[in-house]
Amino acid sequence: MMKPAQVVKALAALAQPTRLAIFRLLVSAGPEGVAAGAIAKKLKVSPATLSFHFRALSHAGLVESRQDGRFVYYAANFTVMNGMVDYLTENCCGGNAEMCKPPAK
Amino acid sequence: MMKPAQVVKALAALAQPTRLAIFRLLVSAGPEGVAAGAIAKKLKVSPATLSFHFRALSHAGLVESRQDGRFVYYAANFTVMNGMVDYLTENCCGGNAEMCKPPAK
């Protein structure tokens, strides 16, 4: 279970258009991650700005990086992402989650 | 589907300890909602401060209120909550969500 402060940090990190876009990109990319340059290109963000935002996301525990040759791959931390979501929806409707979840698709 | 700006707004609203606590309380309470006073008491927040935070949450679409006599009941907006979560996890791992979701409990 995540601590409140950690969740607040993660939420704050995501409450910014560029960082939210970065994170979504990483979420859809999966555990393999994406090279920083590819993200910069796709989102049209300067490398410096991107680094700045990566730092914020890393600090919040939402992403992890790994160096591979000249490239730095960033990947979403799914454990933290799920932890955050769980924290928000914990004990939803007093346990009767059916009430608040949309009908299973 | 929610718009990015709306999601950013919701995330920002939740990125504050008191508001996060309020929202969790409402989520666990379900659609019936909780009276403002009861929340103030439980979270030990002054009425004025609570109103301030409610306003932020309302503005972000995360909560709704209804007046019942002297009481104002606040309830979480589950549609927006789920929309936000879906936005974050959309196309998770390129569609193979098994990779990033914890084993079903």
Add this chain to the structure above:
DNA sequence: AAATCGTTTTAATAATCGTTTAACAATGGA
């Protein structure tokens, strides 16, 4: 009318946040 419940407005305080430019570091290939 009095008591209760909550909102709004105002004011004071404190804290950043995001971007760009330029310099720097590390890697890998010619």
Add this chain to the structure above:
DNA sequence: TCCATTGTTAAACGATTATTAAAACGATTT
């Protein structure tokens, strides 16, 4: 070794923003 590539770091600039409390107000119930 030298150079191109890939990112990070640091500094500086500009623009706001968030949080809380106090006081006055509105509305409702008894």
